[in-house]
Amino acid sequence: MIRNAEPGRPASTPSLRPPAPPYVRPMQGWWQRNPFFVRYMVREATAVAVAMYALVLTLGVVCLAAGEAAWNGWFDAMRTPWSIGLHAVLLVAMVVHAKSWFDIMPKTMPMIVVGGRRLSAEAITRGGWAATGLACALLFALAWWWRP
Amino acid sequence: MSEPGPTIQIEVLRYRPEQEDKPVWQRYTVPFTDDMSVLQGLQHIKDELDGTLSFRWSCRMAICGSCGMMVNGKPELSCKTFLRDLLPGPVRIEALAHFPIERDLVVSVGEFVKKLEAIKPYLIPKLPRTLAEGEYLQTPAQLEQFEQYSSCINCMLCYAACPQFGLDPGFAGPGVLALLHRYNADSRDGGRDERMPILNAEEGVWSCTAVGYCSEVCPKHVDPANAVNQNKVNSAKDYFLRFLTPKGGRP
Amino acid sequence: MLHLDLRHLGEQKLRERLPQIYELAVEYLGVDPATAPIPVLPAVHYTMGGIIADGSTASTLTGLYSVGECSSVGVHGANRLGSNSLTELLVFGKVAGAAAARHAVTVAHGNGAALGLLAEAARDRALAIVLRQGGGERIATLRREMAQSMEDGCGIYRSAQTMQATCDKLAELKQRCQRVQVDDHSRGWNTEWLLAIELGYLLDVAQAMAHSALHRKESRGSHQRLDGFEQRDDVNFLQHSLAYFTGDDAPRIAYGPVTITHSQPATRAYGAAGEQAEAERKTRETSHV
Numbered sequence: 001m002i003r004n005a006e007p008g009r010p011a012s013t014p015s016l017r018p019p020a021p022p023y024v025r026p027m028q029g030w031w032q033r034n035p036f037f038v039r040y041m042v043r044e045a046t047a048v049a050v051a052m053y054a055l056v057l058t059l060g061v062v063c064l065a066a067g068e069a070a071w072n073g074w075f076d077a078m079r080t081p082w083s084i085g086l087h088a089v090l091l092v093a094m095v096v097h098a099k100s101w102f103d104i105m106p107k108t109m110p111m112i113v114v115g116g117r118r119l120s121a122e123a124i125t126r127g128g129w130a131a132t133g134l135a136c137a138l139l140f141a142l143a144w145w146w147r148p
Numbered sequence: 149m150s151e152p153g154p155t156i157q158i159e160v161l162r163y164r165p166e167q168e169d170k171p172v173w174q175r176y177t178v179p180f181t182d183d184m185s186v187l188q189g190l191q192h193i194k195d196e197l198d199g200t201l202s203f204r205w206s207c208r209m210a211i212c213g214s215c216g217m218m219v220n221g222k223p224e225l226s227c228k229t230f231l232r233d234l235l236p237g238p239v240r241i242e243a244l245a246h247f248p249i250e251r252d253l254v255v256s257v258g259e260f261v262k263k264l265e266a267i268k269p270y271l272i273p274k275l276p277r278t279l280a281e282g283e284y285l286q287t288p289a290q291l292e293q294f295e296q297y298s299s300c301i302n303c304m305l306c307y308a309a310c311p312q313f314g315l316d317p318g319f320a321g322p323g324v325l326a327l328l329h330r331y332n333a334d335s336r337d338g339g340r341d342e343r344m345p346i347l348n349a350e351e352g353v354w355s356c357t358a359v360g361y362c363s364e365v366c367p368k369h370v371d372p373a374n375a376v377n378q379n380k381v382n383s384a385k386d387y388f389l390r391f392l393t394p395k396g397g398r399p
Numbered sequence: 400m401l402h403l404d405l406r407h408l409g410e411q412k413l414r415e416r417l418p419q420i421y422e423l424a425v426e427y428l429g430v431d432p433a434t435a436p437i438p439v440l441p442a443v444h445y446t447m448g449g450i451i452a453d454g455s456t457a458s459t460l461t462g463l464y465s466v467g468e469c470s471s472v473g474v475h476g477a478n479r480l481g482s483n484s485l486t487e488l489l490v491f492g493k494v495a496g497a498a499a500a501r502h503a504v505t506v507a508h509g510n511g512a513a514l515g516l517l518a519e520a521a522r523d524r525a526l527a528i529v530l531r532q533g534g535g536e537r538i539a540t541l542r543r544e545m546a547q548s549m550e551d552g553c554g555i556y557r558s559a560q561t562m563q564a565t566c567d568k569l570a571e572l573k574q575r576c577q578r579v580q581v582d583d584h585s586r587g588w589n590t591e592w593l594l595a596i597e598l599g600y601l602l603d604v605a606q607a608m609a610h611s612a613l614h615r616k617e618s619r620g621s622h623q624r625l626d627g628f629e630q631r632d633d634v635n636f637l638q639h640s641l642a643y644f645t646g647d648d649a650p651r652i653a654y655g656p657v658t659i660t661h662s663q664p665a666t667r668a669y670g671a672a673g674e675q676a677e678a679e680r681k682t683r684e685t686s687h688v
Binding site for chain 2: 017018019020021022023024025027030031033034036037040044104106107108109110111113118
């Protein structure tokens, strides 16, 4: 509700009364008010995806230990369309997770000086992606070498 | 008296405790020139249209830290925010977020000042030093360790940016913790032990969830998010090493 | 339009040694000092002189200590050198604090009843502003006219004519200030009320400056005249101007002695003339050894 200011002098002395206390604004819906906060909440939510995938893999390990029948059951479940759909969603979430984590990672580290110059935040983020790329490459190589 | 030339609408969230219980929006029409800051817009309102509008300001050049407020939902220094970048308007101005409003654009700063005092924001020498021993010498590398954190002008924009502070006003907050780090990181200072309890507290570094918006809005590029989050390692070290050595890890 | 050219310093040195100026130019003007000259204008930056203060920052009013820009300890003379204001604060701030504390602890209590009456009178004067309905004068109008008049008459170059016009204008503004009217009649966070009170003091200070300048028939430091008094007159005017408050009328101007310990008054020369003056000074000093 906007009150338009009158041109010239505003209303003269209102009747004075004991002043109301300092006004505290509510925090409800705080994260919806700014795109930066929305992205932050998405980042935090991707942790759920990471946890879910960890559960899926843990289940696989448990089934592996429980014997061939259990393992085949888990493996077949992984190949169903629902499972592939879920994995696609989890993969996207984990890429978002990696990106948002590497973006904030420089903030968690103390000053690193290399050759007299301070390591920039961008360099640290690129380092994170490089390590990720290397780890993925190693995993794929291993999987390829050990394929049945 | 009509004003020829371009104008811009400025909407301000008013709060006059002697008149009303809740804040209310009020709109003003302000003459616009290319070089006007939001602060100048507010000063025109106060000078010519409505003297009852109260707001803090001082230096007009982004060094005193007085004029922090929300401009179109973002924490800004009003003296460094220009109406030309906010066209066509209306421009919405509100008191700095996460602080109680005392009046119009004036927020309560008492708690922040208390937190500042609590961190002992001054050099505590490692050893007593006489004038005859001369000044402290520091290399450029030693200066770099703390220089950016000393740029803080106590404007509190980072507190308006921090949702954790908004949800828990007891949180020490980005600005205070960055200043704490500034002293710990200074080679001349020996007061680290005295400041650790504040860092280690639940409402010290551990209330921070690395949202990172504080560093985005800081007008002096202090990067408080970095100051707070690198001290989580220091705090953890302090916690675990105290079981090994009497003084928590320091020789 | 005058420009300041810092391009020869290069971006790295500018960011390292002049970071605040760099950011100001970029953020306020959109000018990058590393690649473009910066437009500059003269502006009022600092007020020399002030509340008279001795070596312990005590004024002639018992119990009043002043330090910094509002104070006149005498270290700056007629024109303060750069960075000396901050140094002055650090040095004399400590002196003032210690002196004021000593005084507070040792001074005997005054006449409470009499002081109470004075306090009530001061409060009533202030309240009169916020209670006043009507009057017709707006704070900003008076403030602008004062600033313009000071700029015109007591700016960088001065003459008897311009300074007299300013003195007359300030007298008029002081009269009009009695009828200043505020929009804000509240009691909490009423910054308009504060501005109205300060306007009165601004006019008092402006009058002290304008009348002191008019009476000083010479040029010295920041006081430069163009009306036959272009030179220094150490015989008649090597003195501090003292302005005494007389109420509604113009201040009374008197003079007090200057304490000179080390630096003698001399011409401040720039450029080639400056280098020559410096060479002459060195020759004098070495020949005295």
